Amino acid sequence: MAQNYQPIFILPEGSERTYGKDAQRTNIAAAKAVAETVRTTLGPKGMDKMLVNSIGDVIITNDGYTILDEMDIEHPSAKMIVEIAKTQQDEVGDGTTTAVVIAGELLKNAENLLSQDVHPTVIAKGYRMAGEQAMSTIEKLSEPISKEDTKLLNKIAMTAMTGKAAEMAREQLAELIVKAAILTIDESGKLDTDDIKLEKKVGFGVDDSELIEGILLDKEKVHSGMPSSIKNAKIALIDKELEIKKTEIDANIEIKDPSQMQAFIDMEEKMIRDMVENVAKSGANVVFVQKGIDDLAKHFLSKKGIFAVERVSDDNMQKLAKATGAKITNNLRDLAATDLGFAGIVEEKKLGDETFTLIGKCKNPRSVTILIRGGTPHVVDELERAVSDAVGDISATLSNGKAVGGAGAAEIEISRAVRKYATTLSGREQLAVLAFADALEVIPRTLAENAGLDPIDVLTELKAAHDKGQKWAGIDVFSGKVMDAWKQGVIEPLKIKTQAIKSATEVTELILRIDDVIASSKKGMPPMPQGGMGGMGM
Numbered sequence: 001m002a003q004n005y006q007p008i009f010i011l012p013e014g015s016e017r018t019y020g021k022d023a024q025r026t027n028i029a030a031a032k033a034v035a036e037t038v039r040t041t042l043g044p045k046g047m048d049k050m051l052v053n054s055i056g057d058v059i060i061t062n063d064g065y066t067i068l069d070e071m072d073i074e075h076p077s078a079k080m081i082v083e084i085a086k087t088q089q090d091e092v093g094d095g096t097t098t099a100v101v102i103a104g105e106l107l108k109n110a111e112n113l114l115s116q117d118v119h120p121t122v123i124a125k126g127y128r129m130a131g132e133q134a135m136s137t138i139e140k141l142s143e144p145i146s147k148e149d150t151k152l153l154n155k156i157a158m159t160a161m162t163g164k165a166a167e168m169a170r171e172q173l174a175e176l177i178v179k180a181a182i183l184t185i186d187e188s189g190k191l192d193t194d195d196i197k198l199e200k201k202v203g204f205g206v207d208d209s210e211l212i213e214g215i216l217l218d219k220e221k222v223h224s225g226m227p228s229s230i231k232n233a234k235i236a237l238i239d240k241e242l243e244i245k246k247t248e249i250d251a252n253i254e255i256k257d258p259s260q261m262q263a264f265i266d267m268e269e270k271m272i273r274d275m276v277e278n279v280a281k282s283g284a285n286v287v288f289v290q291k292g293i294d295d296l297a298k299h300f301l302s303k304k305g306i307f308a309v310e311r312v313s314d315d316n317m318q319k320l321a322k323a324t325g326a327k328i329t330n331n332l333r334d335l336a337a338t339d340l341g342f343a344g345i346v347e348e349k350k351l352g353d354e355t356f357t358l359i360g361k362c363k364n365p366r367s368v369t370i371l372i373r374g375g376t377p378h379v380v381d382e383l384e385r386a387v388s389d390a391v392g393d394i395s396a397t398l399s400n401g402k403a404v405g406g407a408g409a410a411e412i413e414i415s416r417a418v419r420k421y422a423t424t425l426s427g428r429e430q431l432a433v434l435a436f437a438d439a440l441e442v443i444p445r446t447l448a449e450n451a452g453l454d455p456i457d458v459l460t461e462l463k464a465a466h467d468k469g470q471k472w473a474g475i476d477v478f479s480g481k482v483m484d485a486w487k488q489g490v491i492e493p494l495k496i497k498t499q500a501i502k503s504a505t506e507v508t509e510l511i512l513r514i515d516d517v518i519a520s521s522k523k524g525m526p527p528m529p530q531g532g533m534g535g536m537g538m
C-alpha cells in the first residue's frame with residue numbers, strides 16, 4: 001500500500017534554519033569579519049577609521065570599542081564579538097582591539113581544526129584548558145607595581161595613548177592622569193574611574209589640558225551681583241529647592257481681600273529670607289542647590305555675597321561632596337558649619353563662549369576633573385577616548401598591583417607557556433591547545449603588519465629572544481628591531497591581558513558549541529519617519 005508522506009513543518013513560514021557545519025561556518029565567518037575590521041587599528045602604528053552615520057555626523061577613531069559600537073552590527077554571532085569589546089571596555093577600559101583580534105584568531109584556528117574533523121566540543125575544551133593555563137602563566141610572570149611607582153604608572157598611561165590623537169602631549173597628559181589617580185585612590189588602594197571626571201572643551205591646544213583638583217561644573221552663578229571668585233570657600237550642598245513650592249500654597253490659601261494678598265506676599269518673602277539667613281548663618285559663602293532657587297532668594301544671596309548655583313545634577317552633587325568633603329543636606333534649618341565642605345577657590349571660568357564654575361584647590365579631593373583641550377571637536381573627542389583608556393589602565397593596574405610588558409611581549413610569553421603545556425597532553429585536545437598558542441601570536445604579528453614590517457621575520461626574532469629568556473622582548477614598531485618592552489616603558493596592566501584572553505576564550509567556546517541556527521522571519525518593520533532615527537548613539 002502506497003503511503004503518502006507529508007512534509008511536517010515545525011517552524012512558521014519564513015523561518016530560516018542552518019545546521020551543523022554550515023551553521024558553524026557562517027557563525028565563524030561573521031565573527032571573523034568583525035575582528036578583521038578593527039585589526040588594522042591595533043598598536044601605535046594602527047590606522048584610524050572614519051565613521052559616518054546616516055545624518056552625516058563623523059567620528060574619527062582608533063578605538064576598537066567605539067568602532068564596533070557605532071557600526072550597528074546585526075549578525076547574531078558578530079554581535080557576540082562586539083560584546084567582548086564591551087566587556088573589555090567596562091572591565092578595563094582599554095585593550096578592546098586586542099580582545100577582539102584574539103577572539104577572531106581563535107575562531108580562525110578552530111575553523112582549521114573543524115575541517116580536520118576535530119569535534120567542536122573538543123576544541124572548546126582544549127581552548128578552555130589553554131585559556132586557564134594562559135591566565136595563570138601571565139599572572140605569575142607579571143611585575144608588581146604600586147601607587148608609589150609613579151614613573152612606571154606614567155609609562156602605562158603613555159603606552160595607552162601611543163599612536164592616538166593624544167600622542168603629541170602624552171607625557172603631559174600621563175602626568176595629569178597619574179596625579180588624578182593618586183588623588184582619588186581610597187585607603188584600600190581602590191580607584192573608581194567615575195571619580196576622575198573628563199571634561200572636554202574645544203579651543204587652545206592639547207598642551208592647555210589641565211588637572212583640576214576638584215570639579216569643573218558646566219553651570220554659572222545664578223545672579224550677576226554675586227562675587228565671581230571666592231577664596232577659602234565654605235560650601236553648602238543642598239539637595240532640595242530654595243523656593244516655596246507653589247503647590248503647597250495653592251492647596252492652603254484662599255485670598256479674600258487685598259490686605260490678605262499683601263500679608264501673603266510678606267509671608268512668602270519672610271520664608272525665603274529665612275532660608276537665605278539659614279545658609280548664611282552656617283558660615284557658607286558658596287551654595288550648590290540641586291533644584292531651583294527663587295528669584296528673590298537669588299537676590300538675597302547675592303546681597304550677602306554668597307556664590308550660588310542652582311539645578312546641579314545629582315551626579316555632580318555626589319562629586320562635589322567627594323571633592324570638598326561637604327555633607328549633602330535638605331535640612332536648611334539645622335545647616336551647620338560641620339556640614340560645609342571646603343575648596344581653596346570657587347570661581348567663574350570662561351572657556352570659549354561658555355561659563356563654568358570651577359571648584360578647585362580642594363584639600364583632600366576624592367573626585368577630580370581632567371580638563372581636555374584640543375583644536376577641533378574631532379580632536380577633543382578622540383583625545384578623550386585616549387585619556388579614558390589611560391585612566392582605565394591606571395585603575396586596572398592599581399586594582400591588583402600588577403603589570404606586564406607590551407609590544408607583543410606578554411602574548412609571546414604566554415603562547416610559549418601554553419605550547420609547553422600542550423606537550424603534556426595528547427590527542428586532539430593537544431591540537432586545540434596548540435591552536436590556542438598559535439592564536440596569541442596574532443598580536444605581535446598584527447603589530448608588525450600594521451607597522452609595515454615583515455611579520456615572519458619579526459616573529460622569528462621575537463621568539464628567539466624569548467627563548468634566550470628575555471621575557472619582555474617586544475617589537476619596536478618604529479625601528480622593526482626587538483626591544484625590551486619593560487625597559488622601554490611599553491607597559492600594560494595585567495588585567496588587560498587576562499580579561500582579553502578570558503572573554504575571547506569564552507565567546508569562542510560559545511560560538512563553537514552552536515550547531516543549529518533557527519532564525520524566525522523578520523516581522524515587517526514600520527516605515528521610518530523622514531529624517532528620524534539618525535543618531536549614532538553619541
Ligand code: ADP
Pocket residue numbers: 041042043044046062063064094095096097098099159160162405406407408443447475476477490492
Ligand atoms: P587596544 O584597543 O587593544 O588597546 P591599541 O591600538 O591601543 O589597541 O594597541 C595596543 C597594543 O599596542 C598593545 O599590544 C601594546 O602593547 C602595543 N603598543 C603600545 N605602545 C607600543 C609601542 N611603543 N611599541 C610597540 N607596541 C606598543
Ligand code: MG
Pocket residue numbers: 094095096160389
Ligand atoms: Mg589601547
